[in-house]
Amino acid sequence: MDYGHELLFGAFITPTAADPHVPVALAQLAEASGLDLVTFQDHPYQPSFLDTWTLMAFVAAATERVRIAPNVLNVPLRPPAVLAGAAASLDLLSGGRLDLGLGAGGFWDAIEAMGPPKLTPGQAVTALEEAIEIIRGRWDITRRGGVFVDGTVHSVRGAQRGPRPAHEIPIWVGARKPRMLALLGRAADGWLPSLPWLEPGDYARGNVRIDEAAEEAGRDPRAIRRLLNIGPSPKDSRAWAEELAGYALADGVSAFIAMADDPRSLQRFGAEVAPAVRELVERERTRSGSAPAPARSVAALSRRRAGIDYDAAPAGVHAIEPGDFEYPDVANTYMRGGSPGIVVQPADAEQVSRAVAFARQHPDVALSVRSGGHGISGRSTNDGGIVIDLRRLNMIEVLDAGRRLVRIGAGARWADVAAALGEHGWALSSGDYGGVGVGGLATAGGIGWLAREHGLTIDHVRAVEMVLADGSVVHVDAENDPDLFWAVRGAGANMGIATAFEFEVDEVGEVGWAQLVIQPNDPAAFLEGWGAAVQASPRDLTSFLIMSGGRPGQPPTAIVIAMVDSDDPDTVIERLQPFAQLGPLMQQSVQLTTYAQVMANAESGPQQGAGEPVSRSALVDTITPELAASMAHVLDSGATHFFSVRALGGAVADVPDDATAYAHRSAAFSIATVGANEARLEAAWRDIAKHSRGLYLSFETSLRPERIGEAYPPATLERLRAIKSRVDPDNLFRDNFAIAAEPTAAG
Template sequence: MAIELGIVLDLPAADGDPAALVDLARQAESAGLDLVALRGEAGAEQGLDPWTTAVWLAGRTTRIPIGIAPDLNSPDPGGPGPAYPSVVAKAQQSLEVLAGTRFVTPDAGWVVAPPDAGAEHIRRLADAGAPVVVPARSAEDVRRIAGLVAKENRPAGRSAAVRARRRAGIDYDGVPASLADVAIEPGDPAYRRVTSTYLRGGSPGLVLRPRTSDEVADAVAFARRHRQVPLGLRSGGHGISGRSTNDGGLVIDVGALNGIEVLDAAQRLVRIGPGATWKQVAAALDPYGWALGSGDYGGVGVGGLATAGGIGYLSRRYGLTIDRLRAVELVLADGSRVRTSKQDHADLFWAVRGAGANFGVATAFEFEVSEVRQVGWAQLVLVSTDLEQSLRRYGELTSAAPRDTTVFLVTGRPRQGRSVIQLYAMVDQEDPEVIIERLTPFTELGALAQQQVVRTSYKDVMALAADVGPDGHQGMGEPVSRSAFLPALTGDVARDVTRLLRSGLVYFFELRSMGGAIADTPADETAFAHRTPAFQVTAMGADQSRLNAAWDGLGQHFDGLYLSFDTDLRPQRLGDAFPPRVLSRLRELKRRYDPDNLFRDNFNIDPRLTEEHTR
């Protein structure tokens, strides 16, 4: 059995020598020991504070884990705790951030051996499975302790401190061999990089990052054995409704499947991995004079968007992103790999274009992309003193605009009777005169405060998105959002929306013009069936139940919702996302392809329920 061995240092009294602590910790590190534990009395009036000392030691050493046992010296372990519990809690949190996995949480535990313990004694103590630490006062002590256990008996793999952070219900030792080196668990140095998504914070119990579809199948098999913990699927990590992180569950992160290859240049057929971002896709297609309509933000991942819909700046011209799909490769719940298209597994190909996350892990998409040269791109900021009128006029202008023109409107709470309206517009035309002609009418929506109109490439518009840094996503919150499709932007809608915005419940409100080519695809051709609305509307707020109450009050104006933008978890939302016939067909397919409901995140179509549940 591998033995983890370390030293325990007593914190010196006020007149002790703190430099000696650093020397001993460094010697323990270079002797290859596994832990430096500090003991002292938390909250003691005299002497060094253990938390501050631990931070100091972490900064002066490079590898060795550092643990704190503040109460070990206390004659009464059940006695009063630290004098300032909130200060200690804060110190502990800070140490987690600063030293990361080198900070050994007190609940990881270790056994303190007597100072004169010999090898046999250490072995017996180690039988309990925890690291053993021996008090050290000098360099000679450290050398002697390091010699007590031969190097080959020291641990390989994750230390007890790391293992102590494991979450219940996950068979960490059963991770398939193919995934062992891409499995990240809470104690691992890379963990912080994989916990958050763009908007959400999380603390998953295990993140598996397969590099091939075979490895995805292994990850799915592992997930099948873990039905009791949440399962997230992650591609680009921009989920709003989708939960691609969780607390204590598994995440299958296919970010590494991010290849982009041209399959057939004559047919403009391109194969793209789910882990690519739309910005990368646009950059790869640009040299060919091609583009693939995606969303409005280049940082979004292909996997989440191309399984839900994809409403963006080119949708009115070329349809939704899913309308350009010619095939999707999936790993299903039973681990089988299928290529779906109009010819093969046509039922799944229908389902994955709108409800993909319910049916499997998409591992590759084949798209027929479009020829797109230069486009007009505008960002206008206008100030309106009559929001209701501006919204009504925006509705008229966008509905009358040709397919080459797409204008999204963003606004928020009016302040002192004024609303700041931002317009993001793309005109799929190269001629500057035409671009200006298309956009000019929109400048009457308010007093023009800022404008930027350029002729550029789709690639450059997508490139405006910030890259994910080396530390991964940093989202910490839980988005609160509602979505709806709007058949028309009538005067009543403008009035009620203005009232909602005045209430202050919504800080971000967006109208996306739809129409055009979106309706060219028949409603029954994809699981995304809302083909005729004029707009997709999104409202973000701070409080889900208050936003729900206000949004439900506008229900008479709406017809369905786009699931990518809605965070309301009430079952009726599933019925809004999918009309009744679509939903019952999806449920039948779910019963066939995922009868045990393995893929249960993101508007789950539960195979055990009936349509009654979503009314």
């Protein structure tokens, strides 16, 4: 039967040590000839062979596209816990190009001569199954704690999990006998026999045994790929292709690996035979209407969440489900753990529209929208719901160099934006962490290192492309739907999904970058002095402050971070001098650098937040003695593990309050704190809240109904609700502090 897998064609290359560059050259030739896969046998006891793993690593570095696999790896000579790490490492280094063929052993006298004990056939099968369990256990980073397997041959007792491969590495098993075939059906992803060693009918009988074992284990037999090592054929290319197509359609073989070290044979196989087999098989599949191989295993399908119509997921839009390999990379955000039912990753505005339509079909299912994944205020993830993840909308392009007008996708990260703009001598004030996504920051406000001189991020927005709740794609600016354009700049998450922005950016050269660690003898006096120093500084200085309270045996500390938009060392030192005099200076770092280098402070890997952050925010006009005392009280309370103050004022306050939905323009500082216990943090925060003129929702996790009125003044909120009722009357976009309904006691 045809199991419906995509066809693969590969080469089985001898790892000869006589001329070590020959197998590498053959692998490169296989890639150039259009083959999908290069494989190498593994006999470490052969003095005439190169070490297979070393050769595969070298080939990975010498090729770009072709997949690489051992055919098959001698597991008795390779401890499975170590093998798991080696495989994941090679997969990461090669960009996800490793497939793993495993064998239970053979040539036992040679194996025993190298140290491992000789195993009976039954023991060898058991050992291989234990090895597969250990390998997969190390790759599974979704589970807490180490890997424990108490096997009869292979055991691990708390082996560390990871690294995680770049892709879901398939495990193929070389097998002939019934017990090995049954193991394969239970635990492996592919069958890799060699045709020259098979008797007539062996392949069909093997398929039956694998299928029976898979069904007994609750697996779909169609998910298991069937491969075949084949010898060279004297037939012409078309006749050979017809023979192989017969194996594909009758026996379900979907990967043919030619056992040949002859360059002409490999070229012929890749350039002539493989295309002809694909043509013949595709023609028959189309005629018969055969079903493709299942995209997900039975185990993966069992992890689907109730309430989501997975069959209705938008066609052509990349979707990740809880049972998928990619899921651990997209379930969580930077600060929050999540377990969504599905994550869809559209690649353009039209696909976003289809994702929104999918969300509309599920009015009772939570919907989260994510650009970068921080999601401190908005959730950006959920439990059992839908996440629309914009990371694929990451374009950065110059529209008009004369105006310094750029177009940036909502899923781009600010570190990448800073690097791209820096090539032109430009910058855009954009928060303080390069891992934040463009969409969330550019619709909320954007308090960054250049705020006092160049304003908020939203002050540079000239147009927004967005998808509304009804799926329509609109372009808004000062002339096109100016009301919606006004609302997007400060409350955009409520109005739709921004997919791209046009920004007018600034010319920014080298900047002064300082980090001063100070021990404040009197934290309240220090806070008041720092605030006064900021407000007395010229606009070319923007400073952020991170404070920690004293602990037993540890004094309180303050980290003053400042950017000075000047490449003159004397100017930089002059601006910093008032801050250096605020208390004993414990450490200091002052340098001339670029905005792009400052923003290159984030890792690009998956975000693995856990739990729920608890944070509070306040916008204040100045740091008075009373406010400073309240802030010092929060630090002393132990309720916070992160306390920060960010400078505003300057260019931020130049913009009228009613020009954007971000309305608290006269506030000179944004205060934010993060803790672990909500009740404790709330109790400590009350005194600061008394001094607040509002709050910045990006730093607020409270679900108090009053917070909406604190974030937006009455006139602003009234106007926002009117626009919301027009563009999102059913409140589809409700996750990020919905403003549609009047506040109630229940929130």
